[in-house]
Amino acid sequence: MTDPLLTTKFRLDSVVTTVDAIHGAGQLDNHPESVKQAAVADRILMTKADLADEATCTALETRLRALNPAAPIYPVVNGDIAVSKLFNAGLYDPTTKSMDVQKWLRDEAYEQHGDDHAHHHDDREHHDHHDHDHHHDHSHDVNRHDDHIRSFCITFDEPIHWDAFVTWAEIFTQMRGESLLRVKGILNLVGEDAPVAIHAVQHVFHPPASLPAWPSDDHRSKIVFITKDLGPQVIRESLYHLNAAVSETNDGNTVKE
Numbered sequence: 001m002t003d004p005l006l007t008t009k010f011r012l013d014s015v016v017t018t019v020d021a022i023h024g025a026g027q028l029d030n031h032p033e034s035v036k037q038a039a040v041a042d043r044i045l046m047t048k049a050d051l052a053d054e055a056t057c058t059a060l061e062t063r064l065r066a067l068n069p070a071a072p073i074y075p076v077v078n079g080d081i082a083v084s085k086l087f088n089a090g091l092y093d094p095t096t097k098s099m100d101v102q103k104w105l106r107d108e109a110y111e112q113h114g115d116d117h118a119h120h121h122d123d124r125e126h127h128d129h130h131d132h133d134h135h136h137d138h139s140h141d142v143n144r145h146d147d148h149i150r151s152f153c154i155t156f157d158e159p160i161h162w163d164a165f166v167t168w169a170e171i172f173t174q175m176r177g178e179s180l181l182r183v184k185g186i187l188n189l190v191g192e193d194a195p196v197a198i199h200a201v202q203h204v205f206h207p208p209a210s211l212p213a214w215p216s217d218d219h220r221s222k223i224v225f226i227t228k229d230l231g232p233q234v235i236r237e238s239l240y241h242l243n244a245a246v247s248e249t250n251d252g253n254t255v256k257e
Contacts, residue, residue, distance in 0.1 A: 001204045011198065012206055014089035015182075017041035021075070028145065035145040039067045039226050040182040040201060042089040049075035061184050068151055068226070070109035084251035089196055091209065100195065101186055101215040105177040107222045110153040149181075152232045154239075157189045161250070164243040169205060172238070177203035177231040185223030186211070190247075195237070198223070 003014060017037045020027065027034045038044060044064055049057055061073055074085050090102045160174070167185065172180060183200040199206040211249055225235060 001201070001206055007207060012201065013087065014042035015040055015201065016043045016046045016089075017047065018047050018076075018085055019060065019062060019064065021046045021048045021057055025056075025063065028063065032145045032148075035149060036181055036228065038064055039149045039151070041068060043066065043086065044071050044073045045076050045081060045086075046073055047076045047079075048208045049074070050077040063146065067146055068152055070071065070106040070224075091199070098197075100194075101211065104197075105184060105186060105224060107153045107155075107224055110151055110224055124130065124210070148229050150227045150231055151225070153222055153224045154222075154232055154236050156188070156239075156243075158243075159188045160221050160239075160243050161190050161246040162187075162196075163245040165189075165239070166240050167246075169198075169238045170234075173203045176230060179228045180225070181228055183223065183228035186215075186221065187223075188219050188221045195219070 001007060017040075019034075024034075028038070031187050031232075038115060046057065046060065052060075057075070063071055064071075072085070076082060089104070091101065117248075147182075180200065180203040182202075183198065187198060188194045190195055195211045197209040197211055225232070227235075
């Protein structure tokens with residue numbers, strides 16, 4: 001994704017993470033990197049599922065589901081896993097030769113995830129100062145690595161200026177790049193009839209993909225974020241204000257012309 005030659009020949013399809021059913025909980029406790037790997041995955045494989053007892057597997061699956069509400073979790077016994085469960089989890093479905101946006105984005109999983117879903121009505125009444133961020137009262141260790149990970153979907157009702165999104169992405173990757181673990185979304189852009197898909201892993205953005213058509217009658221922009229120590233409010237407000245600034249600048253130029 002960072003090599004200009006390879007970017008034109010290869011695309012990121014999906015991210016698959018394996019989690020040891022026996023030692024996974026301990027690894028998540030002791031290694032922050034393992035938490036990030038589980039959080040950004042499109043598919044999670046729980047290996048050695050036959051060697052761990054049911055209570056251990058259930059507890060681990062519950063923890064993984066909280067970290068990553070959208071990724072299917074597959075138990076693996078003796079390394080046996082269907083190939084169909086490993087591949088074709090990305091935006092492009094080679095079997096149909098089409099873009100399967102809804103399967104790829106799975107924004108409904110983040111809505112069902114509950115309190116971290118951030119919906120933003122872009123209607124100039126944004127300044128009601130209502131914070132949609134909710135914090136859970138955890139009884140366990142406040143330094144637990146899981147508690148630093150957030151998963152949420154931000155929705156914009158009004159079209160977004162592409163220049164505003166690019167500027168936002170550049171600023172955020174420079175200032176808070178370590179906090180952006182995964183970004184994927186579908187954008188309704190000003191002046192465009194069809195949507196554009198955006199995708200980033202570990203703050204590295206893949207080239208945007210123009211889609212042939214909207215997957216449904218819902219034409220709102222939806223962006224899924226998986227972050228570390230970063231909630232939806234600062235992302236939502238920064239992108240909103242940049243979009244508003246670009247819109248006002250364009251309106252001013254139109255008047256002058």
